[in-house]
Amino acid sequence: MLTEKIMQALQSVKDPEIDSISIIELGMLEELEVTSEGITIKLLPTFMGCPALDIIKNNVVKALQPIEGAGKINVQFIFHPPWTSDRVSEIGRERLKEFGIAPPPRHIEETGEWQADCPYCGSTYTTMENLFGPTACRSILYCKSCKNPFEAMKPVSTMM
Numbered sequence: 001m002l003t004e005k006i007m008q009a010l011q012s013v014k015d016p017e018i019d020s021i022s023i024i025e026l027g028m029l030e031e032l033e034v035t036s037e038g039i040t041i042k043l044l045p046t047f048m049g050c051p052a053l054d055i056i057k058n059n060v061v062k063a064l065q066p067i068e069g070a071g072k073i074n075v076q077f078i079f080h081p082p083w084t085s086d087r088v089s090e091i092g093r094e095r096l097k098e099f100g101i102a103p104p105p106r107h108i109e110e111t112g113e114w115q116a117d118c119p120y121c122g123s124t125y126t127t128m129e130n131l132f133g134p135t136a137c138r139s140i141l142y143c144k145s146c147k148n149p150f151e152a153m154k155p156v157s158t159m160m
Contacts, residue, residue: 029041101152
């Protein structure tokens, strides 16, 4: 019962830069430990240098504090196993599209090249405008079908 309440609370913790997707849907939760003394949450950052980690940590603590029996809340960022974009859930992929961001592609060429479909019209007729987007985890692309620019979440893989 307590674990369910914790998971519900964590589902409410959104990515500060993409407020349509939770840290659960991004696949950041690696471990949840509940003891008589408190809760330990181990999260995988999507990017090592992500400037939003302190915000995420504070939001996790704020979300869990009201839960009766939570006790001491310990949030840790761990780097093993490394987070990969394959961890984004199906719901998370849909929420990214709703926000106007193409989810990370599932297939990356051996050359390291990747393609993202347009989140607005679904077209595969897209081009990379700029590898560097507004955050370290996103790039700017352009859809040649519907003529809209859009952001795409960069693929992160341990195979690259």
